[in-house]
Amino acid sequence: MSLSTSEAYGHLRNAAWHYLSADGDGGEGVFLGAACLDVEDAFEKAAVIPELVQDEGSAEAAIKAALASLEDCKGPLVRALRDALVELAVRAGVR
Amino acid sequence: MTATVAGMLDRLHAQAFAISNLATRPSEERWRAHAVVWPRLALATMRALNNVPAGAATDPELVLVDSILQPIARSEWIPRISDPPAANVPPDKRLVDMTRVLGGIADLLSMGLKDVVSDSTAILGLRSNLLAPVMVAANWSLATAPDVARNMTPRRHLQLVSGIGAAFAFIPVGLRPGQYDDIAAVPHSENSLDAAMHNWLDATKDALATRKGLSGVTLQTIAADLSVLCGAAAATTNAAITLGQLAEDRGRRVVEAISDANTKWREASRWPQTIYLGGVRDTGLADASIHLRQTVVDTLRDGKSWADPTVIATRMKGQGPASIARRTMLIAAEAAQLQQAAVTNVFFGKDQVMMASRSLEGATYMNEAVFTARRRGAWIPMPRYEPTGVEVYRAATNAANATTAARLLSVATARPAVTPSILTAVDFTQGRIAAVGTTTPSAPAQGLMQEPPFGMGTGGPAPSSPGPSIPR
Numbered sequence: 001m002s003l004s005t006s007e008a009y010g011h012l013r014n015a016a017w018h019y020l021s022a023d024g025d026g027g028e029g030v031f032l033g034a035a036c037l038d039v040e041d042a043f044e045k046a047a048v049i050p051e052l053v054q055d056e057g058s059a060e061a062a063i064k065a066a067l068a069s070l071e072d073c074k075g076p077l078v079r080a081l082r083d084a085l086v087e088l089a090v091r092a093g094v095r
Numbered sequence: 096m097t098a099t100v101a102g103m104l105d106r107l108h109a110q111a112f113a114i115s116n117l118a119t120r121p122s123e124e125r126w127r128a129h130a131v132v133w134p135r136l137a138l139a140t141m142r143a144l145n146n147v148p149a150g151a152a153t154d155p156e157l158v159l160v161d162s163i164l165q166p167i168a169r170s171e172w173i174p175r176i177s178d179p180p181a182a183n184v185p186p187d188k189r190l191v192d193m194t195r196v197l198g199g200i201a202d203l204l205s206m207g208l209k210d211v212v213s214d215s216t217a218i219l220g221l222r223s224n225l226l227a228p229v230m231v232a233a234n235w236s237l238a239t240a241p242d243v244a245r246n247m248t249p250r251r252h253l254q255l256v257s258g259i260g261a262a263f264a265f266i267p268v269g270l271r272p273g274q275y276d277d278i279a280a281v282p283h284s285e286n287s288l289d290a291a292m293h294n295w296l297d298a299t300k301d302a303l304a305t306r307k308g309l310s311g312v313t314l315q316t317i318a319a320d321l322s323v324l325c326g327a328a329a330a331t332t333n334a335a336i337t338l339g340q341l342a343e344d345r346g347r348r349v350v351e352a353i354s355d356a357n358t359k360w361r362e363a364s365r366w367p368q369t370i371y372l373g374g375v376r377d378t379g380l381a382d383a384s385i386h387l388r389q390t391v392v393d394t395l396r397d398g399k400s401w402a403d404p405t406v407i408a409t410r411m412k413g414q415g416p417a418s419i420a421r422r423t424m425l426i427a428a429e430a431a432q433l434q435q436a437a438v439t440n441v442f443f444g445k446d447q448v449m450m451a452s453r454s455l456e457g458a459t460y461m462n463e464a465v466f467t468a469r470r471r472g473a474w475i476p477m478p479r480y481e482p483t484g485v486e487v488y489r490a491a492t493n494a495a496n497a498t499t500a501a502r503l504l505s506v507a508t509a510r511p512a513v514t515p516s517i518l519t520a521v522d523f524t525q526g527r528i529a530a531v532g533t534t535t536p537s538a539p540a541q542g543l544m545q546e547p548p549f550g551m552g553t554g555g556p557a558p559s560s561p562g563p564s565i566p567r
Contacts, residue, residue, distance in 0.1 A: 013368045020319065020365035023358075026400030027326045030361055034319040034388055037364075041312050044375045049474070052368060052451045 003051065004073045005081065009043045010053035011066035012036060012085070018059035032059070032092055039084045046077040060094045097289045100203050101276035101418060104224050107196045111228035114189055114235045121241040124184060129236040130173060130249065132190040137167035137256075139197035140229050146204035147221050147275065148213040160226070163255045172252040174245075193232055200225070203278050209429060216511060220271035223263040230260025274509040277421050287412075288327070288419060291383075291390035292426045295320060298383035299430050302376070303437045308447065310374030311366055317434045318364035318491065320384050321427055323391055325357035325498065328423040328505065330395045334404035335417035345508055346417075352501035353424065359494035360431075363438075363487070369454035370483055371474055372447060421505050428502035435495035442479075442488045449474035450481065 016036035022029030036059075043050070056062045067089060070082045089095040141164050144157060166172045233256040240246045240253070281289045283297075299317055303309070332350050335341040376384075394410050395402055407416060441447055452475045464475070477484050 010368060013366075016315075017365045017368065020361050027357075027396075028399040030319055030322045030326065030364070031388060031392065033361075033364065034316065034323065034384070037312055037316050037319060038381070038385065041316075041376045041381060044310065044312055044373065049373065050368070050371060052453060055368075 004069045005043070005046070005048045005075075005078065006051035007053050008066040008069035008073075008081070008085070009040070009048050009050040011056065011062045011069060012040055012043065013050055014053065014055050015059040015062035015066065016040065018062060022059075035088055035091060039081075039088050042081055042084045046081060048081075060092060063089050063092060063094050096285065097279050097281045097287060097414065098199065098203065099277065099279040099418065100200055101272075101415075103196050103200045103203065104276070107193060107200070107228045108224070110189065110193050110196065111231040115231050117235065119235060119238040122239060123241055125187070126236070126240045126246070127184040128187040129190060129239055131184065132186045132194060133167050133172070133236065133253075134170045136190055136194045136197065136229070136232065137164040139194050139201060140164055140225060141168055142201035143197050143204060143225050144222060146201050147218055147225075148204075148207055149218070156222070160222075160259055163252075163259050167252055167256070173249045190232060190236075193228065197225070197229075203280055204275065206278055206280075208274060208278055209425070216270065217273035217275060219263075219266060220273045220511065221275055223266035224271050225263075226260040227264035230257050230264050233257040233260060270511045272509060272511055274421070274506050277418050277425070277509060279422060286390075287414075288390055288394050289414075289422065291387045292324065292423060295380075295383040295387040296426050296430055298377070298379040300433065302380040303433050305377060308374060309372070309437055309441055310376060311370070311372035311448075313374070313376045313380060314372070314434065314438060314441065314491075315364050315366055316376060316380065316384050317430065318360050318494070320387060321431055321434065321494070321498070322357050322360035322364060323388055324423055324427040324430075325353050325360060325501070326401070327391050327395055328420045328427065328501075329353040329357060330401040330407065331411075331416040331420035331423065332505070332508075333401075334407040335415070335420065337404035338408055338416065340415060341417050341508055342512060345512065349420075349501070349504045349508055352497070352504045353420075356427075356494060356497040356501045359490070359497045363434075363490040363494040366487055367483055369451045370477065370487065371449045371451070372441065373449070417508060421509055424498070424502040424505040428498050431495040431498040435491045438488055438491040442484045448477045448484060450477040450483065454483070 013036075016033050019029045019033035019036060053065070056065050063085070067082070067085055070078060070085065073082075086095065141161060144160060149157070233253045237250060237253050237257060240250055242250070279289060281287075281293045283290050283294055299320075302313055302317070329350050332341065332346055332353060336343055336346040336350070395407055397403065397406060401407075402410075404416070411419065452473055
């Protein structure tokens with residue numbers, strides 16, 4: 001897998017961190033954090049190793065950065081990873 | 096449908112109450128229909144009583160009850176006589192139904208409750224709830240048996256059953272609820288919160304017991320799910336308080352303790368991006384986790400917050416929110432211990448966890464390999480006792496401890512709100528000692544037809560006024 005997928009994975013890990021750190025959100029953060037972990041599992045299945053990336057400051061920004069990292073990627077598994085990320089983005093209200 | 100001890104006790108007591116309202120006359124044929132069921136009823140009662148986890152090795156109370164029920168269970172209570180054998184009489188359906196429910200309770204009790212230590216109040220409460228309906232059945236059979244010489248021995252046996260049952264039926268209903276009421280048989284295929292939780296626990300145990308090596312995503316997922324479970328337990332406990340099923344002063348502390356555990360599991364589920372333990376999740380865990388979260392959303396959530404208590408109660412389909420909360424905490428506490436043990440093993444066992452070489456600070460760890468890795472930005476094995484790893488381990492330990500504490504508080508809500516008091520005040524009436532407030536009870540067989548049996552119930556269905564006698 002390319003560096004971009006590794007970066008996307010790195011951003012996704014940051015998004016999970018932010019969601020699981022959220023407080024006073026009526027418990028929604030843990031559901032979204034767990035959803036991030038579901039997508040992380042998809043990256044693991046694709047044998048992607050995460051890259052240490054700059055923290056975007058929020059979960060939503062991290063998801064956008066992850067999607068942007070996959071923008072120019074090509075490969076048989078990238079489409080599935082992008083679909084999983086888009087689904088997460090829709091659920092999180094980013095898209 | 097999830098069957099619980101409390102639910103089956105409700106059913107048993109409702110059956111007994113229905114029996115108590117029947118107008119009964121002695122009848123040889125009806126008596127035979129009763130007599131044929133009693134050995135099985137006695138056996139089922141004994142099984143249930145013996146499966147109540149004992150507090151002490153020797154239990155004189157149980158020995159006494161056993162000695163009364165054993166002869167009936169062994170069919171030694173009716174002397175063999177030389178009369179010609181009676182025509183086959185179908186067994187009484189109501190007694191058969193009671194026997195089945197008692198057998199079901201016995202089966203459920205045989206499962207026990209993990210890590211729960213019996214106390215005398217719990218044992219006494221459960222025995223009372225088992226024997227009070229049996230007393231009603233014995234009284235009904237006594238009223239059915241014609242008072243003739245050949246029935247003398249079986250009638251005496253039933254009088255003993257009635258007597259011992261009456262002694263337990265005097266235990267006030269308020270002292271009877273207990274933690275064993277929460278033992279449940281959960282059909283894993285049904286679409287319920289109980290089933291989702293049990294399937295998730297099984298999958299979690301399998302995933303943590305794997306020899307293929309754990310992954311960070313697995314441990315984080317379990318921690319996040321534990322946070323979801325604690326959130327569910329807090330929401331259902333809150334619902335029980337709002338609906339008046341749990342006293343505010345008892346329930347509020349539990350909600351606070353569970354919320355604390357919830358917060359701590361969220362902390363334990365987030366790993367800093369400088370730590371990495373690669374590998375995929377177990378497929379079974381992934382499916383069970385997604386299903387658990389979806390079931391919690393469907394049952395307990397409303398949009399982005401927890402649903403209103405009345406809405407939760409409607410979605411529970413007759414299951415008490417308080418008992419669901421206790422069962423949730425039971426499962427959470429078991430999984431919490433396993434997760435914490437796995438995290439300990441991962442961070443202090445072999446060098447499995449990796450950390451970003453660029454985040455490694457301090458001259459102690461610096462060597463050629465680390466310098467090379469830092470240039471490449473690669474992951475390197477995390478040194479043991481590295482502060483970031485210790486932090487993740489501490490978070491899991493704190494969360495597991497908070498869950499255990501919350502579970503103990505939660506389980507305590509199943510116990511009676513009042514503790515049994517020792518009888519100290521007595522009356523001296525007509526030269527005889529009597530407990531204060533006691534009245535002369537009417538003969539059981541007479542009272543049976545006029546009023547509901549005293550002291551029945553499990554705190555389940557609301558008591559209703561006895562209806563008109565049901566002709567048979």
